[in-house]
Amino acid sequence: MDFVSHLDFTFFLLAGLGAVLGVIFGAIPGMTATMAVAVCLPLTYAFGLHHGLALLLGLYVGGISGGMVPAVLLNIPGTPSSITTTFDGHPMAMRGEGEKALKIGIIASLVGGLISAAILFLFAPPLAYFSIKFSYVEKFLIIFLALTVIASLSRSMLVGIFSGVIGVWLSLIGDYSVSDGGNGKTRLMFDFMEPYLFDGFSLLPVLIGIFGVSTILIEAEKGVRNDLSGDRVKLGSSGVFKLSIYKGRLTNLIRSSFIGTFVGMLPGVGGSAASVLAYTQEKNFSKDSSQMGKGAPQGVIASESANNALTGGALIPLLSLGIPGDSTTAVLIGAFTLQGIQVGPLFIPENTDTWYIMMTALVFANIVMFLVMFFAIKHIAKVVLVPKNILFPLIIMMCVVGAYAINYGIMFDVWTLLIFGILGYLVQKVGLEVAPLIIGFILGSSAEVYFVKSLESFGTFGIFFTRGPIAWVLWALILASITFSIVMSLKGRGKKDDQQAYS
Numbered sequence: 001m002d003f004v005s006h007l008d009f010t011f012f013l014l015a016g017l018g019a020v021l022g023v024i025f026g027a028i029p030g031m032t033a034t035m036a037v038a039v040c041l042p043l044t045y046a047f048g049l050h051h052g053l054a055l056l057l058g059l060y061v062g063g064i065s066g067g068m069v070p071a072v073l074l075n076i077p078g079t080p081s082s083i084t085t086t087f088d089g090h091p092m093a094m095r096g097e098g099e100k101a102l103k104i105g106i107i108a109s110l111v112g113g114l115i116s117a118a119i120l121f122l123f124a125p126p127l128a129y130f131s132i133k134f135s136y137v138e139k140f141l142i143i144f145l146a147l148t149v150i151a152s153l154s155r156s157m158l159v160g161i162f163s164g165v166i167g168v169w170l171s172l173i174g175d176y177s178v179s180d181g182g183n184g185k186t187r188l189m190f191d192f193m194e195p196y197l198f199d200g201f202s203l204l205p206v207l208i209g210i211f212g213v214s215t216i217l218i219e220a221e222k223g224v225r226n227d228l229s230g231d232r233v234k235l236g237s238s239g240v241f242k243l244s245i246y247k248g249r250l251t252n253l254i255r256s257s258f259i260g261t262f263v264g265m266l267p268g269v270g271g272s273a274a275s276v277l278a279y280t281q282e283k284n285f286s287k288d289s290s291q292m293g294k295g296a297p298q299g300v301i302a303s304e305s306a307n308n309a310l311t312g313g314a315l316i317p318l319l320s321l322g323i324p325g326d327s328t329t330a331v332l333i334g335a336f337t338l339q340g341i342q343v344g345p346l347f348i349p350e351n352t353d354t355w356y357i358m359m360t361a362l363v364f365a366n367i368v369m370f371l372v373m374f375f376a377i378k379h380i381a382k383v384v385l386v387p388k389n390i391l392f393p394l395i396i397m398m399c400v401v402g403a404y405a406i407n408y409g410i411m412f413d414v415w416t417l418l419i420f421g422i423l424g425y426l427v428q429k430v431g432l433e434v435a436p437l438i439i440g441f442i443l444g445s446s447a448e449v450y451f452v453k454s455l456e457s458f459g460t461f462g463i464f465f466t467r468g469p470i471a472w473v474l475w476a477l478i479l480a481s482i483t484f485s486i487v488m489s490l491k492g493r494g495k496k497d498d499q500q501a502y503s
Contacts, residue, residue, distance in 0.1 A: 002400045003353040007360060014051050015361045018058020019368040023420060025059070026066025027383045028391065031215070033063025034328045038211040039332050039395060042402030044263050049339040054361040056335055060328055061113060061365040063142030064308050068105045070384050072300075073098055081307030084279040088292060095295060099377060103241040104297050104371045105304035110319060112305035113327065113366035115257040116264065116312025121359055124348060128320035131345040136457060137467045140450035141474040143443050146323050150479040157489040163433045167440025172448065173401065174200030181452035196412045203442070204334045205403040205416040210438055211331065212399040213421025216392050218428060245297055252282050252298050253305050260306035264313020264325050274313075278306030312362065319347055319355070323443065327435050330442055 018040075025036035036059045044052025063284065067079030072089035085105060092101035107292065134142070147164055173189055175198050176182030186194050256278035263274035282302040283292050292299045314325025322344030324330035336343050348355045373380060403417040404410070424434055454463060466469065 015054040019062035022059040022062020022065035027069035058365040084303040091295030108305040109308035110370040111307035112257040116309040120312035123428040136453040163436040164440035167437040168444030171444030210424040211421030214424025260309030261313035264310040
């Protein structure tokens with residue numbers, strides 16, 4: 001119980017402050033939980049690991065939950081995971097039940113967050129203990145599985161694969177170390193770039209650029225005029241919220257929370273897939289599904305419980321296997337990197353205090369999120385009116401200062417920030433996907449090391465197929481993921497052909 005000594009006033013203050021700031025970020029259209037964590041990431045070095053994690057986890061929870069505010073009031077999802085909240089939340093707001101819809105979503109978010117935290121606490125340590133026994137072969141196959149899952153659940157299989165390959169290629173730039181099975185020479189660069197890229201691109205400026213600067217560029221392109229009228233954000237006085245609204249809908253609440261947690265465990269999938277899957281399941285099982293999409297409370301419950309349950313689920317592969325569950329947990333890796341700690345199978349056994357502290361911060365952040373949003377929702381709703389011409393320059397300044405300070409004042413980190421900010425903007429403009437790219441960047445170098453080390457240790461490529469039961473199970477999952485991606489791709493192509501024939 002030594003971790004209790006770390007739970008001081010500052011810890012709870014930062015966790016609560018993070019939740020509040022996360023809600024504000026999530027409530028501003030165009031801002032996301034990932035962006036909130038990326039922008040505040042450099043602060044974790046000044047606070048230390050435990051206090052820094054309290055802030056970042058608060059931002060994570062608050063950012064996901066805050067996305068429901070513009071989804072309900074403006075029909076604009078504040079975060080990708082709030083897409084399905086617009087289906088029923090905004091119709092409720094249009095008939096004067098905006099406050100009721102938001103409070104339904106807030107309670108659903110709390111339940112989803114707490115259920116996912118409980119599952120994280122129960123399943124992450126056994127999974128980490130089990131994965132300690134993995135050799136280089138199993139570690140490579142796990143990363144390979146993660147990459148196939150990313151491809152299979154992207155909007156387009158080929159687009160997802162191509163985006164992931166770009167990320168892997170970028171991760172291989174730099175010195176090919178002898179300790180990693182290489183020849184000790186630099187690769188994938190011109191000679192004049194060696195002084196800057198000998199160790200490759202620094203992870204933290206890449207993350208801040210991809211999720212901070214590129215988001216600002218995309219939003220700024222839409223225009224910085226604030227054309228939201230006050231009438232559009234009124235919460236309405238009809239439709240008083242009562243807890244009885246959940247009567248007969250507890251099954252939906254719990255089922256959607258488990259769906260969100262499970263989807264969060266799949267690397268690179270994201271909250272939008274979790275909320276869509278939960279919403280679809282509720283529509284399939286609901287007795288009054290005809291009302292969904294027209295302002296049905298069960299639609300808001302399914303969406304918000306699932307997307308907030310993503311938080312605990314996405315931390316399971318991060319802490320037990322070292323594989324980020326979504327783009328936000330990919331940024332969280334940066335917090336551990338700043339403190340010289342490597343997440344993976346040995347993290348929980350070797351950092352028990354940090355593990356319990358993270359669980360405490362996660363639960364506390366969910367409680368603060370609930371209290372702040374439930375009792376102050378009328379005031380929080382006003383943040384959708386913040387002028388972007390004031391907001392964007394401040395965020396850009398924070399990104400630049402953070403990137404420069406991360407590695408004690410290396411100017412090339414600022415250039416890295418700008419390079420990947422522009423790259424992230426261009427990637428999205430041409431129709432590629434950021435999440436597979438960044439996950440590929442994070443996992444690419446590890447995949448290469450484990451692949452080469454496997455061949456060095458066992459001397460034959462066949463070891464990937466004959467290693468034993470664990471490898472066979474992983475290959476079965478890989479084949480299932482690839483098959484699923486092909487089937488979904490063919491279905492999507494068939495629907496497009498039918499639409500074209502009909503038109």
